[in-house]
Amino acid sequence: MTAGPLLSIEGLCVHSATGVAIVEAISLELARGEVLGLIGESGAGKSTIGLAALGHVRGDCRITAGRIVLDGMDLRLQSTEGLRRLRGRRVAYVAQSAAAAFNPALRLIDQICEGPVRHGLMSRREAEARTIDNFRVLGLPDPAHFGRRYAHQVSGGQLQRAMAVMAMSCGPDLLVLDEPTTALDVTTQIDVLAHLKKLIAGAGTAALYISHDLAVVAQIADRLLVLRHGRLVETGPTEEILARPQTAYARALVAERTGVALAQPAQTDAASASREASRPATAVPAAILDVQGLAVRYGRQDALSDASFALAPGETLAVIGESGSGKTSLAYAVCGLVPGHAGRVSLGGTPLAPGYADRNRDQLRRLQLVFQLPDVALNPRQRIGSLVGRPAQFYFGMRGAALAQRVAELLGLVGLDPALAARRPGELSGGQKQRVCIARALAAEPDVLVCDEVTAALDPLIAEQILQLQRRLQEQLGLAYLFITHDLATVRRIAHRVLVLWRGRVVALGPTGHVLREREHPYVRQLCASEPKMRRGWLEETLARRADPSTV
Amino acid sequence: MSAARGPSPESRPSGASRGWLRFAASGAPLVALILAAAALAPWVAPYGEAQFVGGVWDPPNLQHWLGTDNLGRDMFTRLLFGARNTVTLAALATVLAFGLGVTLGFCAAAVGGWVDALVSRAIEILLSVPVLISALMVLSVLGNSLPVLIATIGLLESTRVYTIARAVARGIVVREFVAAARLRGEGLAWVLVREILPNALAPLAAEGGLRFSFIFLFVASLSFLGLGIQPPAADWGSMVRENAQAINFGLAAPLYPATAIALLTIGVNRLVDHYLAAEARP
Numbered sequence: 001m002t003a004g005p006l007l008s009i010e011g012l013c014v015h016s017a018t019g020v021a022i023v024e025a026i027s028l029e030l031a032r033g034e035v036l037g038l039i040g041e042s043g044a045g046k047s048t049i050g051l052a053a054l055g056h057v058r059g060d061c062r063i064t065a066g067r068i069v070l071d072g073m074d075l076r077l078q079s080t081e082g083l084r085r086l087r088g089r090r091v092a093y094v095a096q097s098a099a100a101a102f103n104p105a106l107r108l109i110d111q112i113c114e115g116p117v118r119h120g121l122m123s124r125r126e127a128e129a130r131t132i133d134n135f136r137v138l139g140l141p142d143p144a145h146f147g148r149r150y151a152h153q154v155s156g157g158q159l160q161r162a163m164a165v166m167a168m169s170c171g172p173d174l175l176v177l178d179e180p181t182t183a184l185d186v187t188t189q190i191d192v193l194a195h196l197k198k199l200i201a202g203a204g205t206a207a208l209y210i211s212h213d214l215a216v217v218a219q220i221a222d223r224l225l226v227l228r229h230g231r232l233v234e235t236g237p238t239e240e241i242l243a244r245p246q247t248a249y250a251r252a253l254v255a256e257r258t259g260v261a262l263a264q265p266a267q268t269d270a271a272s273a274s275r276e277a278s279r280p281a282t283a284v285p286a287a288i289l290d291v292q293g294l295a296v297r298y299g300r301q302d303a304l305s306d307a308s309f310a311l312a313p314g315e316t317l318a319v320i321g322e323s324g325s326g327k328t329s330l331a332y333a334v335c336g337l338v339p340g341h342a343g344r345v346s347l348g349g350t351p352l353a354p355g356y357a358d359r360n361r362d363q364l365r366r367l368q369l370v371f372q373l374p375d376v377a378l379n380p381r382q383r384i385g386s387l388v389g390r391p392a393q394f395y396f397g398m399r400g401a402a403l404a405q406r407v408a409e410l411l412g413l414v415g416l417d418p419a420l421a422a423r424r425p426g427e428l429s430g431g432q433k434q435r436v437c438i439a440r441a442l443a444a445e446p447d448v449l450v451c452d453e454v455t456a457a458l459d460p461l462i463a464e465q466i467l468q469l470q471r472r473l474q475e476q477l478g479l480a481y482l483f484i485t486h487d488l489a490t491v492r493r494i495a496h497r498v499l500v501l502w503r504g505r506v507v508a509l510g511p512t513g514h515v516l517r518e519r520e521h522p523y524v525r526q527l528c529a530s531e532p533k534m535r536r537g538w539l540e541e542t543l544a545r546r547a548d549p550s551t552v
Numbered sequence: 553m554s555a556a557r558g559p560s561p562e563s564r565p566s567g568a569s570r571g572w573l574r575f576a577a578s579g580a581p582l583v584a585l586i587l588a589a590a591a592l593a594p595w596v597a598p599y600g601e602a603q604f605v606g607g608v609w610d611p612p613n614l615q616h617w618l619g620t621d622n623l624g625r626d627m628f629t630r631l632l633f634g635a636r637n638t639v640t641l642a643a644l645a646t647v648l649a650f651g652l653g654v655t656l657g658f659c660a661a662a663v664g665g666w667v668d669a670l671v672s673r674a675i676e677i678l679l680s681v682p683v684l685i686s687a688l689m690v691l692s693v694l695g696n697s698l699p700v701l702i703a704t705i706g707l708l709e710s711t712r713v714y715t716i717a718r719a720v721a722r723g724i725v726v727r728e729f730v731a732a733a734r735l736r737g738e739g740l741a742w743v744l745v746r747e748i749l750p751n752a753l754a755p756l757a758a759e760g761g762l763r764f765s766f767i768f769l770f771v772a773s774l775s776f777l778g779l780g781i782q783p784p785a786a787d788w789g790s791m792v793r794e795n796a797q798a799i800n801f802g803l804a805a806p807l808y809p810a811t812a813i814a815l816l817t818i819g820v821n822r823l824v825d826h827y828l829a830a831e832a833r834p
Contacts, residue, residue: 335735356737357734359737361737364735364736364737365736369735376728379733379746379747379750379751380751381751390736391736395736444736
């Protein structure tokens with residue numbers, strides 16, 4: 001053990017096989033026991049730096065310059081064998097998707113104990129005992145037997161914690177956490193975040209915490225490194241950056257959350273009030289979409305029961321709830337994708353058949369669905385032009401030059417270069433793909449757009465652009481939105497009215513400002529309190545409040 | 553690292569010959585050679601397909617490069633014609649197996665429900681009987697004319713293609729772009745041809761190569777049993793059978809057609825592996 005920083009990276013450059021710079025001249029130092037947050041949008045090079053700390057680069061990339069020194073050892077000079085001895089033991093990695101990181105065919109405990117046993121640090125029995133202890137520290141249910149389960153038998157939040165136990169199994173000096181809570185909803189995220197913080201602090205491990213959510217990193221990191229396009233934008237202590245961001249980009253990142261989360265209640269209300277006021281002037285417009293007593297069952301499990309609401313033309317109704325609350329079931333039932341549901345859905349006064357197959361072409365056209373993940377919603381083998389043009393061709397019989405012109409018009413409408421029509425989805429960024437999905441829905445000239453978590457998979461700044469686009473389209477085209485989301489900030493920004501779902505039941509329905517201000521149902525209170533705030537200490541306050549039964 | 557990567561002038565020729573080697577190892581030249589032999593057999597063969605030109609099992613000589621067979625016909629000539637008969641039959645049966653298997657497999661996956669259950673159970677019943685037994689049964693009842701042979705093999709092999717096509721398509725129909733097409737009101741044909749097929753092409757093409765090899769070996773074994781292509785027409789499987797006795801006298805006659813079978817099988821498999829590796833690359 002030598003004195004000085006645990007990890008020091010000097011002038012790191014990583015290039016892809018095609019010569020594109022992914023990371024350029026990044027230097028950082030990490031002391032023992034310190035937590036450094038790496039923040040930036042996707043493509044900023046965060047994960048690449050995180051992996052470099054393990055002496056690893058992704059398949060077709062290579063390190064072209066710089067030094068990576070871990071505890072006095074230059075990782076670039078280590079042999080493959082040397083690196084293997086190092087990984088897991090001195091440096092460990094927690095991936096974004098725990099579900100993809102565990103082997104589905106092996107029990108959790110076998111995978112967690114493999115590291116320490118293979119590195120010869122402890123016997124299988126010792127490793128198991130230690131793992132069970134760590135399960136207990138992380139608050140996993142039935143710690144003695146939890147490890148006997150397989151990855152698919154535990155929830156996403158539990159699996160993410162099990163992954164942290166696996167990373168800590170050898171007692172590493174450095175932990176690299178790559179977006180460990182991004183895939184979780186806010187209420188679960190708090191739990192995982194709190195347990196990770198406890199684990200890191202308890203073991204005195206240093207950590208690189210990678211995230212695109214500044215509010216989350218702020219809870220756990222001592223210092224921050226703001227990255228963009230592979231370059232360092234700003235670095236400093238967390239408080240410093242939150243309070244006085246120096247660069248325009250860091251200011252935008254801070255404002256992204258503070259604009260909503262740190263705002264005074266009066267301001268937030270003003271924002272949603274103005275949103276409410278912007279609703280079409282007609283006194284009580286006839287509902288374009290009317291849903292009565294909608295219920296969805298999967299086997300013996302009620303996913304959604306007795307949901308009723310109406311949607312006026314030009315209005316946005318947000319549906320909010322945690323994962324498993326029945327949000328997506330509601331959206332799919334409205335669109336006819338869930339067979340055998342009860343209740344009545346009418347579009348423009350005409351009742352719709354429960355299944356999409358029994359609805360006529362015009363009914364299908366007027367109700368369009370935009371999916372959560374643009375990657376799987378677009379056929380990878382078709383070109384953007386035919387993806388966007390198909391509804392126009394299918395519903396309106398457009399062909400040839402007229403069709404090409406319509407495609408260009410639609411791409412322009414969603415803020416894309418019409419030249420992209422010749423590309424395939426794989427060549428576009430996530431935000432661009434979501435714009436293509438919206439353009440495809442618009443090509444059908446719908447009355448109602450059902451948006452299923454359309455911004456959940458996007459970086460906050462890109463998500464904000466998509467929301468702005470959707471507001472503009474609503475004003476231009478008079479669309480009605482049924483907007484499914486788990487993010488309160490999104491609700492405040494886009495919704496005239498909000499419907500809160502909790503365990504398949506509607507617990508609140510009303511104007512956005514009113515519902516979020518009055519917080520009549522305990523779940524609405526918990527939801528509002530779980531939203532990460534851009535200040536240090538928020539995590540502890542929230543947990544203290546939650547532990548105190550009088551406030552919940 | 554970057555210094556080590558720069559190609560030095562000396563290393564270039566060896567790089568080029570490595571490229572050649574890789575091309576040869578891809579199986580493409582081997583398969584092309586056999587296909588050329590199949591296509592050009594009547595023009596390049598030194599003798600007629602069933603022409604008696606020498607003694608029984610003459611050793612290789614200048615007139616008969618690979619010697620003669622059990623009836624004194626030229627071995628090399630019969631190998632060329634054998635390629636023509638066997639490859640044509642196997643190719644047609646493969647096309648039939650894929651046309652049928654892929655269509656049914658995609659339909660079952662896309663429609664689901666009782667259609668899927670019905671078709672899948674029916675196919676499983678066919679699968680549970682060994683292919684060779686079913687083929688022997690059908691061929692001994694219907695006789696072994698070429699169309700019957702192709703139809704039988706194509707039908708039996710389509711059950712294998714069906715299971716693969718259905719499994720691949722099931723992975724695709726649950727993706728949301730298929731839901732998007734259905735919500736638009738698209739018919740089954742559009743979903744099968746425009747949404748599923750382009751995404752299933754890579755695994756199906758790979759399966760196509762393997763299936764061709766299997767069908768080809770199957771034809772050879774049927775011929776070996778006397779139920780395949782009938783004499784005096786030449787095919788590699790029956791050539792092994794007819795000349796099998798020669799091995800007792802220390803003669804290499806049956807090894808020539810056997811080697812031809814092995815070479816085509818290896819060539820097609822190499823070609824498939826090559827294609828798969830190219831697909832796996834980003």
